[in-house]
Amino acid sequence: MGGAMSTVMVLAWRNLWRNYRRTLIMLAAITVGIWAMIFMAAMMRGMTDQIVENTLNTLPGEVQLHHPEYRRDPSVVNRMPAPSAALREALAAPPAVAWAARVRVPAVVASERDSRGVILLGIDPQKEAALGSLPEEVIEGRFLADIDDRGVVLGASLARRLETGLGKRVVLMSQDPDNNVADRGARVVGIYKARLQGTEDVFVYSGLAVTQAMLGIGSDVSEIAATADDYRLMGDWYQPIAAAAGPGFEVLPWPQLDSFLDSMLRVQDGFSLVFMVVIFLALSFGLVNTLVMAVFERIREIGLMQALGMRPGLILAQVLVESIYLLCLGLLLGNVSAWLTIKPLESGIDISAVAQGVEKMAMGTTLYPALVVQDMVMSTVVVLGLGLLASLLPAWRAASLDPIRALSRH
Amino acid sequence: MSAITCTELCKTFQQGDEIITGLNKVSLEITKGEFLCLSGPSGSGKTTLLNALGGLDTPDSGEIQVGEYRLDKLSKGELADMRLHNIGFVFQAYNLVPVLSARENVEFVMQVQGVSAAQRRQRSDAVLAEVGLAGMETRLPAELSGGQQQRVAVARAIVSKPELVLADEPTANLDSKSAAQLMDLFVELNVERGITFVIATHDSRVMGYARRLIHMQDGVVVSDEQQEPHAMDV
Numbered sequence: 057m058g059g060a061m062s063t064v065m066v067l068a069w070r071n072l073w074r075n076y077r078r079t080l081i082m083l084a085a086i087t088v089g090i091w092a093m094i095f096m097a098a099m100m101r102g103m104t105d106q107i108v109e110n111t112l113n114t115l116p117g118e119v120q121l122h123h124p125e126y127r128r129d130p131s132v133v134n135r136m137p138a139p140s141a142a143l144r145e146a147l148a149a150p151p152a153v154a155w156a157a158r159v160r161v162p163a164v165v166a167s168e169r170d171s172r173g174v175i176l177l178g179i180d181p182q183k184e185a186a187l188g189s190l191p192e193e194v195i196e197g198r199f200l201a202d203i204d205d206r207g208v209v210l211g212a213s214l215a216r217r218l219e220t221g222l223g224k225r226v227v228l229m230s231q232d233p234d235n236n237v238a239d240r241g242a243r244v245v246g247i248y249k250a251r252l253q254g255t256e257d258v259f260v261y262s263g264l265a266v267t268q269a270m271l272g273i274g275s276d277v278s279e280i281a282a283t284a285d286d287y288r289l290m291g292d293w294y295q296p297i298a299a300a301a302g303p304g305f306e307v308l309p310w311p312q313l314d315s316f317l318d319s320m321l322r323v324q325d326g327f328s329l330v331f332m333v334v335i336f337l338a339l340s341f342g343l344v345n346t347l348v349m350a351v352f353e354r355i356r357e358i359g360l361m362q363a364l365g366m367r368p369g370l371i372l373a374q375v376l377v378e379s380i381y382l383l384c385l386g387l388l389l390g391n392v393s394a395w396l397t398i399k400p401l402e403s404g405i406d407i408s409a410v411a412q413g414v415e416k417m418a419m420g421t422t423l424y425p426a427l428v429v430q431d432m433v434m435s436t437v438v439v440l441g442l443g444l445l446a447s448l449l450p451a452w453r454a455a456s457l458d459p460i461r462a463l464s465r466h
Numbered sequence: 467m468s469a470i471t472c473t474e475l476c477k478t479f480q481q482g483d484e485i486i487t488g489l490n491k492v493s494l495e496i497t498k499g500e501f502l503c504l505s506g507p508s509g510s511g512k513t514t515l516l517n518a519l520g521g522l523d524t525p526d527s528g529e530i531q532v533g534e535y536r537l538d539k540l541s542k543g544e545l546a547d548m549r550l551h552n553i554g555f556v557f558q559a560y561n562l563v564p565v566l567s568a569r570e571n572v573e574f575v576m577q578v579q580g581v582s583a584a585q586r587r588q589r590s591d592a593v594l595a596e597v598g599l600a601g602m603e604t605r606l607p608a609e610l611s612g613g614q615q616q617r618v619a620v621a622r623a624i625v626s627k628p629e630l631v632l633a634d635e636p637t638a639n640l641d642s643k644s645a646a647q648l649m650d651l652f653v654e655l656n657v658e659r660g661i662t663f664v665i666a667t668h669d670s671r672v673m674g675y676a677r678r679l680i681h682m683q684d685g686v687v688v689s690d691e692q693q694e695p696h697a698m699d700v
Contacts, residue, residue, distance in 0.1 A: 063577040070565035360561045363522055364575055364622075365550025367543050460523050463557065 060370055068377035071350065082346045083386055089339045090390025090435055091397070093332045097431035098398045102424045104324045108317055117155075117187060117281025119294040120313055124306045126278060132161045132233055136305060138275040146300035147282050151293050155282035156183035159267045163230040165210070165260055167220035174214065174260045176230060178267025181205070187283055191248035191261075197222045198246050203264040207245030211256025215247050222247055228262065232272045240270045328431060332438040340446035347379055347450035358454050359462025368455040375451035376444060383443040387436055398427040469630055469662045470496040470519055475528035477514055477685070488514035489525060490685040496664065498629065501656045501695070503676035504666045511685035512666040513634055519664060520553055520632045521545040533629065550578060554623030554661075558635035562607040562618055568594060569603035572621045579626060593621040597651055613644030620648065624655055631655075633665045637672055649675045653695070 072079055121143075123134040139147065139157055147155040159178030164171055181200045184190050190199065191209070199209055208226060210218070220226055225243050232238040242262065250256045268275060284293060298307035311318035351358070358371055404422040472495075477488040489511050496502060504512035517523035518530060521537045530537040535548050549555070562571045572590040581589075594603055597617040607615055616636060623631050633652070637645035653675055655661050665672060673679055674696045681689040 060578045060580065063574065066570075067563070067565065074565060356559075356561070357563055360557070360563070361574075362546065363520070363549065363555055363557075364578070365546050365548075366578055367546045369543070370578070460517055463561070 060366075061373070064370055064374045064377055068374050069381060071354065071374075072378050072381050075350070075353075078346060078349070079382065082342055082382060083389070085339055085342050086383065086386025086439070087389040087393065089335050090386055090439060091393045093335050093435040093438070094391065094394035094427070094431055095398060095425075096331055097328045097435070098394070098425040098427045099423065100324055100328060101426040101428060101431065104321060105426050106424065108321065117189065117283050118310045119152075119282045119297060119307065120310075121280040121297070121301055121305045121307050122278070124304070127306070130160065130162065130278065132159075132231060132238075132271050132273060132278070135159075135233075135273055135276040135278050136280075138277055139280055140300075143280075143297070143300045146297045147280070149296065151284040152282045152297075153284060154183070154186035154188070155280060156180055156187045156189070157264075157277040157280045158184070159264060159271065159273070159276075160278040161230050161271065163228055163260070165208075165214070165218065166227045166229065167218035167224065169219040170217060172214060172217060172257070175258050176228060176267065177259055177261050178264045178271075179203075179261060180264045187281060189281070191250055191255075191259075193249045194246045195249045196247040197244070199248070200245070200261055200263055204266060205245070205263040206242060206266050207263075208242040209246040209248055209261040210244055211259060212247050212249050213253050213256035214258075214260070215244070217257070220244060228260070228270065230271060238271050240266075329434060329438070332435050333442065336438055336442045340442055343379065343382070343443060344446050344450060346382070347375060347447055348453075350378065351375060351450045351454045354454075355457060355462045358457055359459045362457065362459040363463060371457075372451045372455035375454050376447055379443060379447035379451070380440070383439055387439055390435070391432055394432070395427065398425050401425050402427065469498045469500070469533065470494070470664075471529075471531040472515075472519065473529045475515070475518060475525045475530065477511075477518065477523070477525045487511075487685040489518065489528075492528070492682075492685070492687055494680070494687065494690075496662065498662055499656070499660045500678055501653065501663045501676055502665070502678040502680065503673045504664065504680050504682060505668060505670075505673050506682035506688075507668060509684075510682040512668075512682050514685070515682070516632050516634050516664065516666045520555060521549055550575065551626070552628055552630060554626070554628040554631040556616070556619050556623050556631065556633035556636045558638045562615055562622075564607050567604045567606055568599060568610065568614075568618045568621075571607070571618055572625050575622060575626050581626075589625055590621070593625045594618070597621045598647075611644075613640050613647065616640060616644070616648055617651070620651060624659075624661065627659075628661065630662045630664070633663065635667055635669075636665065637667070637669055642671075645669075645671070 121136070123136045126134040156179065158180070159176070161176050163174055163176035165174050179200070180203045181190070182202070191211075194209070195212060200207065208228065210220070210226075215221060218226065222244055225241050227239055227241050229237060229239040248256070282297065294307055294309045298305070301307055361371060362368070402425060404424050407423050473493050475489045475492040479486045479488055492511070492515060504515060506512050514523065518525050519532065521532070521540070524538070532548070533552060535552070537545065537548070540548060563574065566574065569587075569590050572594060573586045576586045576589065591603060594600060597620055599614060599617055599621065602610065602614065607618070610618065616639070637648055640648060649672060652663055652665070656663050665676070667673060677692060677695050679689075679691050679693055680687055
C-alpha cells in the first residue's frame with residue numbers, strides 16, 4: 057500500500073501541473089480566499105479585543121471578589137473584610153499582574169444647585185493605576201493622590217449637570233451599615249473625561265480610607281478586582297484566588313461578571329467561522345470545476361490505471377491527493393501573505409475617517425488587527441475539511457469509471 | 467494445463483433500441499504457453515472476449531476461470547488485484563501515462579504491487595533493455611515514437627512476470643517495421659519465458675505469428691485452428 061500511495065502522490069503532483077495555468081489561477085483564488093479569511097478574522101478580533109479590553113477597564117478587572125449578596129444588592133451592608141495575607145499572596149501570583157480593593161456603594165452627590173444619584177468609588181489610586189481602571193483623562197485639576205486624599209474627582213458630564221466645578225464643594229451621602237445617613241463634604245479636586253458619557257455621570261472617585269471612614273466600615277471593602285496579561289487567558293487562574301478567599305466570598309471571572317461581553321466573543325468566533333465557510337463555499341465551486349475538468353481530461357488514463365490493476369480506492373485517493381496539494385499550497389501562500397500583511401498593521405490602523413461614533417461601541421479610532429494562531433488553524437481546518445468534501449464528487453466519479461468505457465473514450 | 471477456461475460466455479449491448487450480441491455462448495480453453503490470435507471483423511466480439519478474459523468486462527452469463535480465479539465470483543477490487551498480479555495488458559493505442567517517463571511507466575504496475583524501489587529500478591531497466599529501449603528510460607512518452615511507446619507498453623505488461631498477456635490490436639497504430647519488431651518480441655517472450663499470449667487482431671500479418679488462430683463472427687467462434695506460425699514479411 058505504501059508503494060501504491062507513493063505512486064498516487066507522484067501522479068497527483070505531476071498531474072497538478074499538466075495544465076499549469078488552470079492550477080495557478082485556482083491557486084491564486086485559494087490564496088486570496090485564505091488571506092481574506094485570516095485578514096478579516098484579524099480585523100474582527102482586533103475590534104473585539106478593543107471592545108472587551110475597554111469594557112474590562114471600566115468593569116474593571118478580569119476577576120472580582122464580592123460579598124455573596126453584593127451583586128444582588130450593592131449596598132454597604134454587603135461588604136467584606138480587607139484581603140487576608142493568603143488572599144493578597146494569591147492575588148499577586150502570576151498570571152495576575154495587578155489587583156486593587158475598593159469601596160463601591162450607591163450614593164448621592166449634591167452641589168449647591170443640584171443632586172444626583174451616583175456610585176461612589178473609594179479607591180487606592182496607585183493600585184487602580186496598575187489595574188488600568190483610572191479615568192482616561194483628567195481634564196481639569198488632578199486625580200486623587202492617595203487613599204487619604206479628601207478631595208473628590210467627578211466626571212465632566214456630572215459636573216455640568218450639578219453646575220459645579222473645580223475647587224467647589226459637594227456633599228457625598230450614602231448609608232452606613234446601620235442604615236443611618238453617612239455623609240461628608242468634599243472639594244472637587246479634579247474633573248475627568250471618559251469615553252462614555254454614562255461613565256462620567258455615574259462614577260465619583262474618592263480616597264479609599266476617607267470613604268471607609270465616612271461609611272464607618274473600618275478597613276472593609278465592597279470589591280476586590282484583579283487583572284492578568286490577556287483576558288483570553290482567564291482559564292482557571294482565578295480558582296486559586298477563590299481558594300485563598302474562602303467560602304465567604306463570591307469570586308467570578310469576567311465572562312460571568314459580564315455575560316454580554318462573553319457572548320460577544322463567542323459570536324465573534326462563530327461569525328469568523330461562518331465567514332470562512334462562506335468564502336470557501338464560493339471557492340469550492342472553482343475547486344470542483346478544476347478537478348472535474350482534470351478528471352474529464354484524463355478519463356483514458358484513469359481507465360488504463362484501472363485496467364492495469366489500480367483499485368478504485370487508489371484512483372479516488374489520486375484525485376483527493378491532487379486536491380490536497382492544491383489546498384495545502386493555497387494554505388501556505390494564504391497564511392504567509394496574511395502574516396506578511398497583518399503583522400505590519402498590528403501597530404494600528406487609523407479608522408477615524410470612517411468610524412464616527414465608534415467610541416460608543418467602546419472602540420477607539422485606531423484599530424489594532426490581531427493575528428492569532430486560532431484563526432489560522434480555523435481557516436486551515438475549514439479549507440481542508442470543505443475542500444476535501446468538495447473534491448469527493450469528482451474523485452468518486454473518477455473511481456467509479458468503467459475501465460472499458462474509459463479506455464475507449466477519445 | 468489450462469491458463470484460461472471459459473464456458474458459454476454471453477454478452478449483449480444495448481445500442482439505442484437495438485440489442486447487439488457481443489458474445490454468444492463462447493466456450494474456450496487456452497493452455498499455458500499458447501500463442502493465440504483472435505481474429506475477425508470489427509464487431510465480431512474479439513475485443514469483448516479479450517476484455518472478459520482480462521476481467522475488464524463482465525459477461526451476462528457463463529463462467530471464466532483464469533488460473534486459480536473464477537472471475538465471475540470476484541468483486542471489482544479483487545478483479546483489479548487479479549489483473550495487477552496475473553495479467554499484462556497491451557492496448558491498441560499506446561496508453562502510457564504521459565506524465566511518467568518510460569521507466570516510471572514500466573515501474574507503475576510494480577509500484578502498485580509494492581515492489582521495493584531498488585528492485586523496480588533493476589527490473590524495469592532490464593526489461594526496457596530487453597525490448598530495445600536501453601538509454602531511453604528517462605524519456606517521456608511524448609518524446610518516443612509510436613513503436614517505442616508500444617515497446618514501453620509491452621515492457622510494462624511483462625515486467626511483473628505475468629503468465630498471461632492480453633493484447634488488443636497491438637500493431638494497429640504501428641508501421642510495418644515496428645509491427646514486425648513488436649511481434650518478434652512477443653514470439654521471443656512466448657518462447658523464452660513461456661508467457662501465454664492472447665492477441666485480438668484483424669491484421670492478417672499478425673495472425674501469421676500465431677500457433678492457434680480463432681476466428682470469430684457475430685459473437686460466435688466460427689473456427690479454431692492450429693497453424694504453422696510464420697513471421698511478417700516486411
